[in-house]
Amino acid sequence: MNAVSEKDLERILREKGLRVSSHRLYILKFLMENRIHPTADDIKKAMDKQGYRISLSSVYNILNSFVERGIVQELLIEDGSVRYDINTSPHAHFKCIKCGRVYDIDVDIMPVLKATATADGHEAITGQLIIYGVCKYCKEESSKN
Amino acid sequence: MNAVSEKDLERILREKGLRVSSHRLYILKFLMENRIHPTADDIKKAMDKQGYRISLSSVYNILNSFVERGIVQELLIEDGSVRYDINTSPHAHFKCIKCGRVYDIDVDIMPVLKATATADGHEAITGQLIIYGVCKYCKEESSKN
Numbered sequence: 614m615n616a617v618s619e620k621d622l623e624r625i626l627r628e629k630g631l632r633v634s635s636h637r638l639y640i641l642k643f644l645m646e647n648r649i650h651p652t653a654d655d656i657k658k659a660m661d662k663q664g665y666r667i668s669l670s671s672v673y674n675i676l677n678s679f680v681e682r683g684i685v686q687e688l689l690i691e692d693g694s695v696r697y698d699i700n701t702s703p704h705a706h707f708k709c710i711k712c713g714r715v716y717d718i719d720v721d722i723m724p725v726l727k728a729t730a731t732a733d734g735h736e737a738i739t740g741q742l743i744i745y746g747v748c749k750y751c752k753e754e755s756s757k758n
Numbered sequence: 759m760n761a762v763s764e765k766d767l768e769r770i771l772r773e774k775g776l777r778v779s780s781h782r783l784y785i786l787k788f789l790m791e792n793r794i795h796p797t798a799d800d801i802k803k804a805m806d807k808q809g810y811r812i813s814l815s816s817v818y819n820i821l822n823s824f825v826e827r828g829i830v831q832e833l834l835i836e837d838g839s840v841r842y843d844i845n846t847s848p849h850a851h852f853k854c855i856k857c858g859r860v861y862d863i864d865v866d867i868m869p870v871l872k873a874t875a876t877a878d879g880h881e882a883i884t885g886q887l888i889i890y891g892v893c894k895y896c897k898e899e900s901s902k903n
Contacts, residue, residue: 689834689835690834705874707874707875707878707880707882709880710883716878716880718874718875718877718878718880720874720877722874725870725887726887726889729850729852729863729865729867729887729889730852730863730889730891732863732865733852733861733863733894734894734897735852735854735861735863735889735891735892735893735894735897736891736892736893736897737852737889737890737891738855738890738891738892739889739890739891740887740888740889740890740891741886741887741888742870742871742874742885742886742887743885743886743888744871744874744875744880744882744884744885745882745883745884745885746875746880746881746882746883746884746885747880747881747883748880748881749878749879749880752879752880752881
């Protein structure tokens with residue numbers, strides 16, 4: 614992901630009806646440049662390091678306002694934490710049970726969502742496919758040992 | 759789902775290394791006979807009605823012991839609640855955004871999980887497919903109006 618200009622970030626916030634603030638700008642930029650599916654806590658820690666003074670509940674409030682406007686999607690993983698993803702198109706996620714990392718898998722899952730829902734007469738709008746297993750890096754590690 | 763005998767329930771608990779207690783038996787039976795993906799709170803309310811004296815944290819403890827032993831699976835839905843499912847095979851779930859109900863869709867999602875993970879070099883073990891949309895009953899309702 615290339616760096617995003619301040620002007621682009623401001624435009625996104627304004628288009629979604631959000632007032633531009635330094636906290637909103639930072640969080641949006643962080644999500645765009647760090648595709649690590651961070652938790653609110655991860656974001657708070659990054660902001661602390663940069664010298665921002667912000668409470669965890671304010672981070673949550675900003676993230677919730679992003680979720681409500683479709684700027685980010687919430688991602689619920691089995692460890693009970695809520696993670697945030699700037700990629701709002703329906704795509705798959707893979708969580709490694711060894712190293713704990715969460716990877717994007719950039720396949721369009723809409724055809725699977727639609728076919729699965731239609732089989733029972735329901736209508737799919739969106740969805741999440743979360744896969745748990747061993748990632749390619751941990752597989753390599755264990756094959757070396 | 760047919761009614762399950764007390765003996766079957768006791769056998770399941772014992773096979774999984776759990777002591778048989780009236781609370782464990784009730785919760786296991788409830789999950790087997792009510793395929794509604796209940797929350798811990800739903801189960802507590804059902805037990806209150808039946809005259810059981812149990813705290814919400816005890817309900818959670820029992821559910822966690824079931825999850826650890828693979829008797830039930832946790833299901834994380836976007837409303838933030840944890841729901842419990844006695845069907846532990848990887849299958850799909852559909853949440854209706856109109857009525858809020860969560861339906862099972864009994865398709866084997868392992869082939870999709872494996873194919874999607876393998877595409878990026880990862881190895882799938884299990885996973886969840888959660889679809890959000892409008893259920894067949896709400897679709898019918900809205901077509902009448």
